Amino acid sequence: MGREMLEIISPVEGGIYVDATVGLGGHSEMLLGKIGQTGKVVGIDRDDNALARTAERLVDSRLILKKGSFSDMETILHSQGIDVADGVLLDLGVSMMQLKDLDRGFSFNSKERLDMRMDSSQELSAWDVVNGYSERELVRILKEYGEEYRAVKIVRSIIHDRNKKSIDTCTELAEIISRAIGRTGKVHPATKTFQALRIEVNKELDELKKGLDASLRILRIGGRLCVISYHSLEDRVVKHFIKERAKADIVKQLLKKPLAPAIDEIRANPSSRSAKLRGAEKL
Numbered sequence: 001m002g003r004e005m006l007e008i009i010s011p012v013e014g015g016i017y018v019d020a021t022v023g024l025g026g027h028s029e030m031l032l033g034k035i036g037q038t039g040k041v042v043g044i045d046r047d048d049n050a051l052a053r054t055a056e057r058l059v060d061s062r063l064i065l066k067k068g069s070f071s072d073m074e075t076i077l078h079s080q081g082i083d084v085a086d087g088v089l090l091d092l093g094v095s096m097m098q099l100k101d102l103d104r105g106f107s108f109n110s111k112e113r114l115d116m117r118m119d120s121s122q123e124l125s126a127w128d129v130v131n132g133y134s135e136r137e138l139v140r141i142l143k144e145y146g147e148e149y150r151a152v153k154i155v156r157s158i159i160h161d162r163n164k165k166s167i168d169t170c171t172e173l174a175e176i177i178s179r180a181i182g183r184t185g186k187v188h189p190a191t192k193t194f195q196a197l198r199i200e201v202n203k204e205l206d207e208l209k210k211g212l213d214a215s216l217r218i219l220r221i222g223g224r225l226c227v228i229s230y231h232s233l234e235d236r237v238v239k240h241f242i243k244e245r246a247k248a249d250i251v252k253q254l255l256k257k258p259l260a261p262a263i264d265e266i267r268a269n270p271s272s273r274s275a276k277l278r279g280a281e282k283l
């Protein structure tokens with residue numbers, strides 16, 4: 001949703017922009033194209049691989065790449081002598097690179113160890129959650145973060161199997177879930193559980209709330225915030241955040257309804273179909 005992102009952020013020559021989820025730098029590259037010689041883009045990501053690949057691909061003195069969580073964006077920006085930004089972009093979730101890299105253990109097709117850490121230096125992994133959390137905690141996570149109404153059935157199967165031997169790989173877990181709730185339709189029965197585990201491992205909703213607050217603090221008056229989310233849990237947080245601040249005259253809501261990707265983008269990249277883009281301007 002690059003075109004729509006540019007419309008919301010409205011980058012200008014000499015502006016300072018924060019791409020708080022730089023990934024492979026697609027959006028940063030678009031911003032760099034609009035900010036002239038004196039502008040700057042600070043690209044943040046908690047994934048070392050993504051940063052290394054972007055650093056190799058985009059060699060540009062106007063782009064500063066920093067490892068970290070976007071909840072820490074103020075500290076990261078202050079360390080670069082930046083106190084205010086003209087625009088902040090949050091393009092949430094995991095990248096295709098992370099999902100397709102089977103070693104990272106995000107996908108139920110991966111024969112590798114359950115992992116799902118965006119930041120590989122973090123301690124907590126999906127293996128720890130699946131093998132270490134109590135039955136009650138697992139049910140809560142699957143219900144809250146996966147909106148999985150069959151949570152109890154799935155978790156009972158997990159507990160039954162892990163009492164015999166630890167559940168080590170993504171495919172092992174996917175098979176346990178398939179056996180517990182059966183396979184119907186096109187969507188893999190483990191989809192919701194995997195989403196829930198990923199959100200728990202990376203504390204994604206907590207990060208999002210803190211990241212939104214930090215974005216508003218760092219934006220100058222008139223600065224723009226653009227958020228692209230990929231599932232309803234994230235979008236709900238963003239929607240309420242903007243609505244509440246708009247009511248309090250802290251921001252102006254830039255779109256009545258979120259933007260969805262154009263048909264040609266969905267055709268080229270089917271995983272973009274659930275994307276929703278929202279925008280706000282700081283008052």
Ligand SMILES: C[S@@+](CC[C@H](N)C(=O)[O-])C[C@H]1O[C@@H](n2cnc3c(N)ncnc32)[C@H](O)[C@@H]1O
Nearest residue numbers: 021023024025026027045046069070091095207
């Ligand atoms: C959807 S991808 C972004 C793709 C990027 N816009 C591009 O053009 O390539 C999301 C990225 O955000 C990163 N990410 C997710 N949550 C994060 C957080 N709390 N702090 C920093 N990076 C995060 C992920 O590691 C991933 O690389």
